Amino acid sequence: xxxxxxxxxxxxxxxxxxxxxxxxxxxxxxxxxxxxxxxxxxxxxxxxxxxxxxxxxxxxxxxxxxxxxxxxxxxxxxxxxxxxxxxxxxxxxxxxxxxxxxxxxxxxxxxxxxxxxxxxxxxxxxxxxxxxxxxxxxxxxxxxxxxxxxxxxxxxxxxxxxxxxxxxxxxxxxxxxxxxxxxxxxxxxxxxxxxxxxxxxxxxxxxxxxxxxxxxxxxxxxxxxxxxxxxxxxxxxxxxxxxxxxxxxxxxxxxxxxxxxxxxxxxxxxxxxxxxxxxxxxxxxxxxxxxxxxxxxxxxxxxxxxxxxxxxxxxxxxxxxxxxxxxxxxxxxxxxxxxxxxxxxxxxxxxxxxxxxxxxxxxxxxxxxxxxxxxxxxxxxxxxxxxxxxxxxxxxxxxxxxxxxxxxxxxxxxxxxxxxxxxxxxxxxxxxxxxxxxxxxxxxxxxxxxxxxxxxxxxxxxxxxxxxxxxxxxxxxxxxxxxxxxxxxxxxxxxxxxxxxxxxxxxxxxxxxxxxxxxxxxxxxxxxxxxxxxxxxxxxxxxxxxxxxxxxxxx
Numbered sequence: 001x002x003x004x005x006x007x008x009x010x011x012x013x014x015x016x017x018x019x020x021x022x023x024x025x026x027x028x029x030x031x032x033x034x035x036x037x038x039x040x041x042x043x044x045x046x047x048x049x050x051x052x053x054x055x056x057x058x059x060x061x062x063x064x065x066x067x068x069x070x071x072x073x074x075x076x077x078x079x080x081x082x083x084x085x086x087x088x089x090x091x092x093x094x095x096x097x098x099x100x101x102x103x104x105x106x107x108x109x110x111x112x113x114x115x116x117x118x119x120x121x122x123x124x125x126x127x128x129x130x131x132x133x134x135x136x137x138x139x140x141x142x143x144x145x146x147x148x149x150x151x152x153x154x155x156x157x158x159x160x161x162x163x164x165x166x167x168x169x170x171x172x173x174x175x176x177x178x179x180x181x182x183x184x185x186x187x188x189x190x191x192x193x194x195x196x197x198x199x200x201x202x203x204x205x206x207x208x209x210x211x212x213x214x215x216x217x218x219x220x221x222x223x224x225x226x227x228x229x230x231x232x233x234x235x236x237x238x239x240x241x242x243x244x245x246x247x248x249x250x251x252x253x254x255x256x257x258x259x260x261x262x263x264x265x266x267x268x269x270x271x272x273x274x275x276x277x278x279x280x281x282x283x284x285x286x287x288x289x290x291x292x293x294x295x296x297x298x299x300x301x302x303x304x305x306x307x308x309x310x311x312x313x314x315x316x317x318x319x320x321x322x323x324x325x326x327x328x329x330x331x332x333x334x335x336x337x338x339x340x341x342x343x344x345x346x347x348x349x350x351x352x353x354x355x356x357x358x359x360x361x362x363x364x365x366x367x368x369x370x371x372x373x374x375x376x377x378x379x380x381x382x383x384x385x386x387x388x389x390x391x392x393x394x395x396x397x398x399x400x401x402x403x404x405x406x407x408x409x410x411x412x413x414x415x416x417x418x419x420x421x422x423x424x425x426x427x428x429x430x431x432x433x434x435x436x437x438x439x440x441x442x443x444x445x446x447x448x449x450x451x452x453x454x455x456x457x458x459x460x461x462x463x464x465x466x467x468x469x470x471x472x473x474x475x476x477x478x479x480x481x482x483x484x485x486x487x488x489x490x491x492x493x494x495x496x497x498x499x500x501x502x503x504x505x506x507x508x509x510x511x512x513x514x515x516x517x518x519x520x521x522x523x524x525x526x527x528x529x530x531x532x533x534x535x536x537x538x539x540x541x542x543x544x545x546x547x548x549x550x551x552x553x554x555x
Contacts, residue, residue, distance in 0.1 A: 077317045078329050086212065086323035088168040088192045089199025093208040098500040100481050103147035105381045106338065107207055111194050111214035112139030137189035137197045137214075139286070142207065144378045149338060151346035152540075153384040155374065156287070157201075158354060160279050160363045161185040166203045168196035182359065194321065204366065205375040211335075214321040229260035230293045232267055232285075233546035236554045240266070240273035247272040251555070264289075273553035280351065280364075280536075281550075287349040287538045288545045295344055295543070347540030348384040350374070353532040370532040377528070380496040384531060385539065416486035419455035424487055425508045426451065426459060429466035432513040439465060440516045447511050450519050454490045459509075468512035471521045474501040475508075483507060492520055 098104045113135045137159075144153045165179035168191045176191040188197040194214045202209055224230055233256045240247035250266035250273065252259075259267055268286060275281030326332055353370035357363040366372075377384060416422070428444040431437050444461035451459035471493060475484035481500070484507050488498045491509075515521035531537050538545060 077314065080317050081327050081329070081332075082321045083324050083327045084193050084214075084321050085171050085195040086325065087198045087202065087209070088170060088195035089166045089202060091166065091199070091202055093202060093206070095210055096208050099147045099381065100485050100495060100498040100500070101147075102478055102481070102500055105147040106145040106211075106335075107209050107378070108143045108145075109194075109198050109201055109209050109212040110139075110141040110143055111137050111189070111197055111212060113189060113194075113214055113216045114138045134190040136186040137194070138186050140185065140197060140201070142201060142205070142209070142378070144207075144381075145338060145342065146383065147381050149341040151383040151385065151387070152339070152342045152348070153378060154290075154347070154349045155352055155378070155384075156283050156350070157185055157352045158279050158283055158364050159184070159186045161352070161354065162357055162360060162363050162365050163200060163204060165191065165196075166199045168192045168199055182357075182365075184363065194323075205378070207375060207378050211323050211326050213326070215316070215319045224260040224264040224293075227260075227293070227296055229258040230264060230289060230296055231256050231258045232289060232292060233257075233544075234549055235546050236549040238273050238547075238549045238553055239555045240270045240553060242272055247553075273550050275548050275550060277550045280354075281547075283351050284536055284538075285547050287351075287536075288547060290349060291344070291347070291538060291540045291542065291545065294347065294540055344540035346383070346385065346387070349538045349540065350384055350531060350535040353534045355534075367532065367534060370534070373528050374531065374535065380494075384537065386529065416482040419486065419490065420457045422456055422483045422486065423458040423506060424448075424451055424456055424460070425462045425506060427462045427464055427466050427508055427510050429468040429471075429510040430513050430516050431465075431467045432469050433467045435467055437513055437516075443511055443516070447509065447515070451487070451490070451509070456487065456490070462508070466510055468510045469514065470497065470524075471512040471515045472497045472499055472510050473507065474499050474504045474510065476501065476505050480507055492523070494524060 096105045096107055139159065140157045142155045142157075144155075146152065161184070162182035163185050164181075165176075165183045165188060167178040168176040168188075170176075170192040174192070176196065185200065188200045194212050198209050198212050201207070232252075234252050234254060236254050238250065238252050240250040248266040248269040248271070250263070250270045267289060269282075270285060271277060271279060271282045274285050322332075326335065353367040353374060354364040355367045357365045359365075374384070426444045426448040428439050430440045430443050444465075448459045448461045471491075473484045473488045473493065475481060475498070478500075481498070484498050485495070487507060487509060488495070512521075
């Protein structure tokens with residue numbers, strides 16, 4: 001029997017190419033960035049039309065986050081919310097787990113689809129031969145909301161990223177086998193829907209994803225118009241157009257311009273003209289737009305303007321697909337209230353650390369050590385701004401919103417019992433989660449003896465085994481939290497190793513594959529003190545961000 005302690009979660013819970021001057025500079029390594037399925041020329045034509053959708057996903061959250069007083073406006077929209085399965089893969093991880101104080105972080109995958117299956121999307125441009133074709137997840141962003149609601153991290157994955165695709169099984173039983181080679185990440189959406197995109201992220205990052213929100217790009221224009229436009233900045237005059245007609249057509253003067261409508265669409269599509277002319281520069285432009293938009297919502301979407309709020313909400317919901325856990329207005333409302341607690345100064349937007357692929361020109365792959373370091377920070381609820389978790393005004397999760405509401409104050413402040421009074425069950429989980437290594441014989445007995453030597457005389461070896469990559473202490477009730485933390489402290493385990501779980505009935509120490517020998521677990525690697533350069537972090541409060549312009553695209 002495996003003892004991995006995943007926390008059950010009901011569907012209704014909200015867990016707390018470059019260019020130079022037109023015709024003068026050859027295309028960069030990035031090429032068209034289109035899926036290999038599309039073909040070179042076709043991909044180039046299609047490459048102009050797909051990058052704004054991730055912003056739409058975030059817009060939906062921000063819009064709803066301003067709508068406390070407009071709740072009644074949205075009730076009639078319940079029937080308009082479209083849903084799809086959360087995870088079509090085999091590795092579902094069981095949702096985010098509460099920390100030692102019963103606070104639960106929240107991970108939402110934001111997906112931008114390039115589906116062109118209706119007149120509204122087709123009217124926004126793009127090659128007509130793409131109409132009605134398989135959708136691609138051209139924008140993918142993971143939003144992590146900290147357990148204490150003090151900070152938020154957003155990680156973008158470049159759509160040119162190559163990954164191994166997991167097996168995905170649609171709800172009708174159709175199976176998409178795991179890929180035998182690397183596949184461009186945006187193809188995941190065509191393997192059964194957003195649930196396969198979630199599965200691909202889960203497989204890569206090992207981060208439990210609680211919800212997804214997917215939006216096509218037809219709502220971007222109307223939402224940008226409704227908010228009165230979004231200020232963006234360029235370091236020089238820019239015109240995104242090559243001599244052979246490529247580019248978004250964006251034309252801006254140096255400095256800050258408030259963009260909306262078609263111009264907002266052009267900004268989010270622009271590749272030629274920003275930085276080095278690749279999809280990476282476009283991602284950075286999207287981050288600037290998102291940061292600015294977030295600030296604009298806070299400034300302008302006042303509760304005293306229900307007409308604007310209603311218009312924004314309708315535009316978002318009509319263009320949105322969510323998982324079943326977000327299929328009601330009240331659930332979206334509760335989610336929005338959680339997101340709203342984070343001030344812009346604690347929102348960090350990054351790009352997944354990447355390197356150019358040596359196996360396929362113009363594509364990128366996750367930068368092995370650096371990408372995993374960022375994913376690990378998210379798994380352990382460590383802020384990407386390195387300021388630490390901590391209270392902000394109203395930052396604790398709201399009761400009834402988290403899958404496991406925060407315990408009463410007495411439970412979080414009660415002192416731990418004396419070691420001799422704490423019953424601890426020790427399980428041998430040294431095989432790791434993947435079971436690739438054989439369990440170390442008698443390991444639970446040996447570690448129970450270590451605990452006994454530290455005064456925990458009620459420590460016993462459990463005959464039940466499990467599999468964990470790192471050693472963790474799990475507990476069942478709020479009253480056990482302090483005692484579980486005392487066990488972790490005695491063994492030198494980090495605070496993140498203490499987890500509340502519905503799969504245990506008492507305090508259980510899972511001895512992971514990081515502690516196969518000796519009287520103490522292996523010390524964790526030092527925590528990073530900064531993000532890799534390729535992550536290109538942007539703080540949500542930075543109003544001075546300005547896009548660098550690619551040589552040859554000024555006027």
